[in-house]
Amino acid sequence: MSNYKLFLRQISVNLFLALTIVQPSLAAPRMGKMPIRQDKSTPEFNPTTTGALSDRQDAGGRNHPPSPTRLEYDPPQRGAPGDRNDAGSRGSEELLALVPVNKYGWTTAEYPTFWFYLKRQTSSTSTIKLELIDENQKVVYQTTLALTQTEGIMHITLPKTAPRLEIGKQYQWVIFSGNMDNEMHASGWIERVALTPELASQLQQAKPRERVLIFAKKGFWYETITELAALRRANPQDAQLADDWVALLQDPDVSLKEIISQRLVPCCTP
Numbered sequence: 228m229s230n231y232k233l234f235l236r237q238i239s240v241n242l243f244l245a246l247t248i249v250q251p252s253l254a255a256p257r258m259g260k261m262p263i264r265q266d267k268s269t270p271e272f273n274p275t276t277t278g279a280l281s282d283r284q285d286a287g288g289r290n291h292p293p294s295p296t297r298l299e300y301d302p303p304q305r306g307a308p309g310d311r312n313d314a315g316s317r318g319s320e321e322l323l324a325l326v327p328v329n330k331y332g333w334t335t336a337e338y339p340t341f342w343f344y345l346k347r348q349t350s351s352t353s354t355i356k357l358e359l360i361d362e363n364q365k366v367v368y369q370t371t372l373a374l375t376q377t378e379g380i381m382h383i384t385l386p387k388t389a390p391r392l393e394i395g396k397q398y399q400w401v402i403f404s405g406n407m408d409n410e411m412h413a414s415g416w417i418e419r420v421a422l423t424p425e426l427a428s429q430l431q432q433a434k435p436r437e438r439v440l441i442f443a444k445k446g447f448w449y450e451t452i453t454e455l456a457a458l459r460r461a462n463p464q465d466a467q468l469a470d471d472w473v474a475l476l477q478d479p480d481v482s483l484k485e486i487i488s489q490r491l492v493p494c495c496t497p
Contacts, residue, residue: 294433295440298455298474300481303333303418303446318413320485321346322404325380325452326415327481332448333420337391340384340453343402343413344486347378355495356403357383362396372495379492382456392419417449439471451475456491 317324325342326332341357352374359368368389383402385392392398401414422430426445430438435458442450455475459468476483 294429294437295444298440298443298471298478300327300443300448300451300475300478301446302327302329302448302480303331303420316413317415318343318402319411322402322411322413323483323486324400324402324413324415325483325486327448329480330414331397331416331418333446334392334417334449335420335422335447336449337419338385338387338389339392339417339419339449340382341400341402341415341417341449342380342382342452342456344380344489345374345376345378345404352377352404352406354404355381355383358401358403359385359389360399360401362398367398370497372497374495376492376494379490380456380486381492381494382453383494392417394419394421420447436468436471443475460491 317326317330323344324330325344345352345355354371355374356371357369358366361367368385370386370389372383395418397416397418399414399416401412403410403412405411426441430441433441435454439451439455439458442454452475455468455471459465459472462468473487475481476487
């Protein structure tokens with residue numbers, strides 16, 4: 228074999244070996260970033276919605292029911308002790324305790340606020356008396372206050388000097404007005420109830436009006452009327468709050484529509 232043929236054969240062998248080594252690497256996929264297929268059926272990651280707390284979750288990840296959008300008062304299922312006919316009277320058109328029809332409501336407060344309506348009297352009425360009575364018919368607190376107004380929707384907040392309401396205990400509160408010859412009275416019942424962690428968290432995240440709607444839906448009468456009245460005094464031109472006030476007093480479980488047009492006024496001084 229000539230040197231020339233040997234040279235050509237060597238070139239052929241080298242070329243074959245080179246192709247054998249290179250071809251697998253040509254057939255293998257390139258290692259690196261793969262192009263991402265844009266599939267419109269799969270939503271893209273959005274840090275504002277994915278991994279963030281939803282409107283119905285608190286910082287502990289607990290789900291909240293949606294907040295109500297309109298005011299509806301749902302009374303608690305259980306009521307005051309004994310027959311409702313023996314639980315005292317809401318009062319009359321002269322002096323009226325602002326409580327639901329069943330004269331009973333929940334509160335979360337140790338020192339709650341009591342609401343009543345006093346109509347202008349022909350005789351001189353200069354004082355108002357409050358009594359708080361426990362389940363054993365024992366008067367646990369009483370006070371007499373000087374009236375600063377003669378007519379309107381008024382309130383008295385139980386002072387820190389009074390015994391605080393105990394959770395799970397029911398109390399009757401009674402308002403007296405007038406003189407010994409013509410004394411009037413009106414009353415309601417109240418029970419202090421502890422908030423569940425879920426409801427406490429929901430209330431903490433709610434806006435002021437939302438808190439009122441939540442309290443009403445859960446049967447917390449005293450927080451409902453107290454916080455709504457405070458919002459109305461702070462925002463007298465707010466039409467939505469005015470509608471909420473009408474909705475609360477006209478609610479079938481409340482039925483106090485006769486005083487809707489009455490003013491919220493300061494009550495008393497010690």
